[in-house]
Amino acid sequence: MVPAQAVPGAAPGAGAEVWTGDGAAPLAPRTRFGPALGAVYRAQLSRARVARIPLLFVATFQSVGIMVLLRGVVDSGDPARSVVSGSSVLVVAFVALNLLAQYFGQLRAGGGLDHYATLPVPPAAVVLGAAGAYASFTVPGTVVTAVTGCVLFQLPMAHLWVLAAVIPLSGAALAGLGAALGLLAPRPELATLLGQLGMSAALLLGVLPAARMPEVIGWARDLLPSTYGVEALSRSFDPHPDWLAVGADLGVCAAVGVLSLAVATWAYRRAATR
């Protein structure tokens, strides 16, 4: 060990240190939003890849299984469209809502937020990076489910490119909701429970054709952000899709996404500094 006295300027009590300006040491710069977002996103994607691949298989099989089951009950046409689009968006709900709620719930309970809170990163970068990684992670499963559904129910695949907007926007809405639930739930088990409930709601309200639902359930369906992703995808199976309506649905997803991610960021800030 080097004795403290041997360190330059460390003579105890001598006040030998020279600080700038008002006597305070210079602060290290804040980490800028872009690079911080990139670093969190990359790290989260990598940890999700290690830890969540089996779960992604489960999510995809679940959705494909639901479609196979319903094929005996539902004929092609409108109901088939809801089944395929609902099952596709369900993959997003499983990962972005359910798994992300669990992740943030556990991170908060286990003291993991301290790590990020003691780094000079914008809270939004942590929340958006994690949400983005989880949402990206749903891409293969959602595409596989949508294509399988089109084959099973003989739906046109011409407009499936809409998924390129549906996944990120419904992903943002559901991941924001998942992150907010995970960060706000007082206990991790509660975060898991809420995530599961959200996913079940997305399953029941998204996959089943809306026309046959009681009015009250229809309202609940309107409140769920995944519904608008389902509707947008569903409309795109039309030979001549109503692009304005698709755009409006996706706009709702985007608005909910912005709102829920803002809430999640606020919840993160609150959870990180108790």
Place this chain on the structure above:
Amino acid sequence: MPVCAVRDLVKTYPATRGRRGAARAPAVRANDGITLEVRRGEIFGLLGPNGAGKSTLVRQLTGLLGPDSGSIAVLGHDLVRHPERAARLLGYLGQESTALDEMTVALAVETTGRLRGLGAREARAERDAVIDELGLADLTGRALKQLSGGQRRLACFATALIGERPLLVLDEPTTGMDPVARRAVWAAVDRRRAERGVTVVLVTHNVLEAESVLDRVAVIDRGRVIACDTPGGLKETVSEEVRLELVWRAGPPLDVPEVAALAAAAHTSGRRWTLRLPADQARAAVAAVTSGPAFAALDDFTLATPSLEDVYLALGGRGEGLVKA
């Protein structure tokens, strides 16, 4: 100016309502008027058993927790008013690794460097340097949760080092580490101190470690600083006394009058007796137990000069919870 000045810090955790299966917990005053100063280039220790309030104190130093009252200045910045500045002044190693568990060692260190503001190339270069320095090169591709406790702790320590900060706050950094890893930690700390005058605030409940690495130590008990000095200075306060440990084969031979006389002063833990005595009395006690029937009942004994643990006990701290390994 001190690197870190804490004055009259008070932090109380509110009482929690009882839930099913969990008892009602009363309010806990974890920090009860803590005042201390840490000078530049110092390795400053916070020593005390679990629950003494050490972690609560460092969580306030790192801006994670707001105090109820009192002031904290780190490198001239008021952290009570600007807790967010802590992240730009210091590197923190907490007790939990949850945020990093599923990342590989390399990614955890590099990402932390990026989040501490390093550019992509810089972060990679520093990552490699820190990993080499700590002898983690063989583990870079393994996820933290696949590592042993000590290895994981070392990887977390690497994340505290990357993106150099003038102050390191380390909460029990060497828990679970083998001697090689411990040496790597203290060598890394020492190098940063010699080259850049880095200051370290260290939480520990390990007495031997405290004696060997700390420049000064604040002894904390029940949320208060009960003493603050160099380890040598603290030990001088009890230098009149020595510590005698007696281990009996079965039970103590209380029929021997000298042993019976010692019994009242002994701190008993199983077959082991610990006594703190003035040197002449200790000599007499050793003479008594190393002859006759007492010696037949004696399994082992040690006579030692006082350690920080003795200081701690002499100052009125509770004996349990300090580690001597």
